[in-house]
Amino acid sequence: MTTGTAGADIEAQRHPRGRIARYALVLGGLTAFGPLSVDMYLPALPAMADDLHSSDAQVQLTLAVFLLGLGVGQLVVGPLSDAFGRRTPLLVGVTIFTAASVVAALSPTLPVLIAARAAQAFGAAAGMVIARAAVRDLFSGVAMARFFSTLMLVTGAAPILAPVLGGQLLRWTSWRGIFVALTVFGVTLLVVAASALPETLPKSHRRSAQPRDILGTYVGLLRDRVFVGYAVTIGLAFSVTFAYISGSPFVFQQHYGLSASDYGFVFALNGIGLVLAGQLNGRLVSRFAPRTLLRTGLTLSLTGVVGLVVAAALRAEFPILLLPLFVTVSSVGMITPNATTLALADHPRSAGSASALLGLVQFFTGGAISPLVGLLGGDSALGMTVVMAVAAAAAFTTFAVLTRRPHRHQGKRSDESAQIDHVG
Structure with a gap:
């Protein structure tokens, strides 16, 4: 039996399958806040x-502001949840989300x-932020990965269903109805989480919870x-994904002529790839180290965006663009769980x-990407794919340069960290 399998067996004894399924539904719903709030109104x-x-x-500034707000909000809520527990900050946050969704639906300007x-x-x-922290509270090692x-089964369903739902809502209501739907989601999740x-x-x-201690934790x-x-x-x-998220509504609908509902189905197709990749990663993580799987995901992402740039530069037909796009989006299913x-x-x-820091960096960079895609041409396929390619190359380079711990520091690692780097 491998070290990773033994660790997973211990976690299975701590958390029966039925309880794990319940955690997956609740925590998945919490992590779906971001994707639903973005993808449904695309x-x-x-x-x-x-x-x-x-x-x-x-x-597009409504996307950028939302992503930046997610980053800053996590920076505040994260240490509060370390100090006061997970439940109270969570329930307050879901209440704020619900009330703000009502205001968004009624916005006059x-x-x-x-x-x-x-x-x-x-x-x-x-x-x-609390969903990720709760996973760290409940699981360790390979079981956490x-x-x-x-x-990804739950969070991946959000980008699959949200644009389709948004497109269908637009058939009989305006964009304001989408924020009404988000209000209903907020109320439902508040009751379920409580x-x-x-x-x-x-x-x-x-x-x-002292500011000096919180600052010290962040500095460390x-x-x-x-x-x-x-x-x-x-x-x-x-x-990479958010350059696609912010640019694709204009590229696909204005440049390639897709309807709002057709766009939703194309977006859902790529979301299915993300879910499948996440489930494949869950099966492979007991045999291969998360770092190896992360490297594989980054390689797939880089390969996909190169194909996208070539297709856009040659002004290829829309179906030709779909294959490298599918590979690029699907790679997130291997990158996110292993890197986290x-x-x-x-x-x-x-x-x-x-x-919180993971969320801040994630959504700050995503928020910075959104206006850049618009400035390079809101409906330009080449502009969107070039931004995606630059981000994918930077991600792979960062991983290769910064994440390999020097050999002299190996002894300072936790047993758990050493375990998940040497599975199989």
């Missing part, structure tokens, strides 16, 4: 620009919508070159703060 972006008398680039999106992002941040892969998710952080493991994390390397790798890999596991492995006592 088909409506061109219509929103017309209705609010704004340009494509101005409407673009500035009001942008402000509502910022508040909505802060509430969503609580769900996302496997559970993050399991979450009733089905226990406190996962014992009082004995909680940290100080930022001094860990390997942690920073994995965080930046996740952020850049996410930027490796980043959190050495920081069990500051999982909330570490999760």
Whole structure:
């Protein structure tokens, strides 16, 4: 029996299968806040620009602000959850998300919508950062990597269903109806989280809430070159996806002539690839080290974006663009669970703060990408794919340069970190 299999067996004894399924549904729903809040209204972006008398680039600011708000919100909520436990900050955050969704649905102008999106992002941040921290509380080693892969079943369903749902809603309502749907989702998840998710952080493991101590925790994390390397790798890999998310509504609908509902189905197809890759990763993680699987995912991403740039430069027909796009999006299913596991492995006592930094880097880089895609041409396939390619190359380079720990530091690693790097 391998070390990874033995660790997984221990986790199975601690957490029966039925309980794991419940955790996956609740925590998956919490991590889906971000994808749902972004992907559901993607088909409506061109219509929103017309209705609010704004340009494509101005409407894309609602995406950028939301992503930046997710990053900053996680930075605040993460250490609070380390100090006061996971449940209270979570329930407050979901309540804020729900109230902000109501304001967004009623927004009369673009500035009001942008402000509502910022508040909505802060509430969503609580769900996302605390979900990752709760996984770190509940699982360790290979079991943690496997559970993050399991979450891809739920979180991967969000990008599959959200654009389709958004496109269908636009058939009988305006873009405002999409934010009404998000309000309903917020209320539902608030009830489910309050009733089905226990406190996962014992009082004995909680940290100080003093600003000086919180700052000290963040400084310690930022001094860990390997942690920073994995965080930046996740952020850049996410930027590849978000360049696609922010640019594809205009490229596919205005340049290639897809309808809003057709766009939703194309987006869903790529989401299916992401889910399948995540489930494959869950099966492989007991045989191969997460670092090896992460390298594989980054290689697939880089290969896919090179194909995208070539197809866009040659002005290929839309079906030819779909294959490298499918490979690129699917690679996220291998990148995210392994990079997150490796980043959190050495920081069990500051999982909330570490999760917050992961989220900050992820959504800050994604938010920075959104206006760049618009400036290079909102409906330009080549502009979108070039941004994706640069981000993918930077992600692979960061992983190769920053995440390999020098041999002289191997003895300072936790037993768990050493275990998940040598599975199989």
